[in-house]
Amino acid sequence: MPDDIAEVYRSTYPALVRFLYRKVWDAERAEDLAQEAFARALVHRPENTRGWLFVVAANMARDEARRAAREKRHLTLLKSEPDAVHATPEEDIDTATRITHVRAALDELTPRDREALLLWDAGMSYDEIATQTGLARGAIGTTLARARRRLVEAYDAGLEGGRHVARG
Amino acid sequence: MSHVDEGPLHAYLDGELPSAERTALESHLADCATCRANLAEERALRERAVALFGSTRPAERPAPPFDQLRREPKRSPWRVRRSFAWAASIAVALGLGYYMRSPNSYMRSSSPRPAAQTPAQPVAIAQPPAPATAETKSAPGTRNAARPANKLARVTPTAEASGAAADTMRVDANMVSGAVAAERDRAAAPAPNLYVDGAPRRQLTTTWPVITRRAAKSILGEEPVGLPDLAARTFRRVPGTDSTIVVEQVLDSSTVIQIFQRPAGGAYPYDSSTLGAADQGRSRPRGYAREEQSRSNRLFARFVRGLRVEITGPLSADSLNRLLDQVAPLPPLP
DSSP states (O other): OOHHHHHHHHHHHHHHHHHHHHHOHHHHHHHHHHHHHHHHHHHHOSSHHHHHHHHHHHHHHHHHHHHHHHHTTSOTTTSSSSOOOOOOOOOGGGGHHHHHHHHHHHHSSOOOHHHHHHHHTTTHHHHHHHHOOOOOOOHHHHHHHHHHHHHHHHHHHHHHHHHHHOOO | OOOOHHHHHHOOOOTOOOOOHHHHHHHHHHHHHHHHHHHHHHHHHHHHHHHHTTTTOOOOOOOOOOOHHHHHOOOSHHHHHHHHHHHHHHHHHHHHHHHHHHHHHHHHHHHHOOGGOOOOOOOOOOOOOHHHHHHHSOHHHHHHHHHHHHHSSOOOOOOHHHHHHHHHHHHHHHOOGGGGTHHHHHHTTTTTBOOOOOOOOOOHHHSSSSEOOOHHHHHSSSSEOTTTOOOOOOEETTTTTOOOOEEEEEEEEEEEEEEEEEETTTTTTTOHHHHHTTTTOOOHHHHHHHHHHHHHOOOOEEEEHEEEEEEEEEHOOOOOOOOHHHEOHHHHOO
């Protein structure tokens, strides 16, 4: 018996948008892709709608990234952002700069670690994350622990780099 | 038992450790200072990661109506955009209707006060003379437990709020239904002096991850609480905190109340800047302060067993307090 997609839509749409946003880094595009994923779910009527949606969304985001890479090959995406980071506490860094740094830090993670973090943030349980990623359930805690540590370390290292540039 | 690895510690902090392992871990923690220190370190790491991650949320916009998706499976971005425009017009219409219907607009327009007004002295809640029935109904113990709630629920007594009160009560009497219908009569008696605006809060929390009842229990360490006779519950995990969950319950089609709960021993989650950072990328301290203030204007709290419980919703302060009195551990799952 397929899930009630309307119910899944109500409960999962914002999480799916967030999940996609961390992949395509464009809010409107993330919304488009999320809606597209749900529209496809209506056609396919998968058994496990939520899990299916995240798989489809991840695939769409990957295709999107490849397409963007082809179209924007001349742009160096992250380095184009000036590092306007001063030697200030974390709170004073404005949102855009913070997003740039978090994005760069996320890129430092392995795809699997990053995926686990994204799925956890989307509200998935360890069981669901295990199903989505193919990891053993018992490995999810370790994966998330490592992913969180690397995220924080890469973020801090990015800030240090920014400071160094700003001072030098 | 040798020292515990970071994996189980994170599973524990995430409320995902199976109960047998959880019990074993907790008894080990009681004896092992090293692991307790490790746990504290991993907790701090986890909170930072959650906050960093939360600070990259996209601006949340309402989901387009589901029916629109159903009618028109989309194939091109152009069509998607068009449907979104359609959704936006609906949202505007709904918003307008809400604005015209509801006295909420008073509080909403006055809520972004300067951060300078934020200082945390509890403003005495100008409680209306409480109806005698409410006093006598509660057991003395409950009454005492509810005391901190009054301190917590700060109110800036504004003329608008009391002006809104009369209208509010009329709406409330209709909203409260089912198991809480008995409240209707009492709710109609004295006018509240504080209008509790749940709408902005709801906007924030509806984006928080939905979890299962089982996970909620695991995070809290005991059965979550709620209004036992109301169905249609959603459980959410509050991002950026260790163990706060939200139980959403539907009073009627237009009224959802949210019951926040966490183990009573922990740090007060809304003091934490990490939660502010997790909400829609509000990363500036000024933003936190404002958020903090508007939040504290609508929260009421009490203790139920080992949990600290807060309630919020688009009801009057009076009604919320009464609903809060009825909150109890939900019956265990079969």
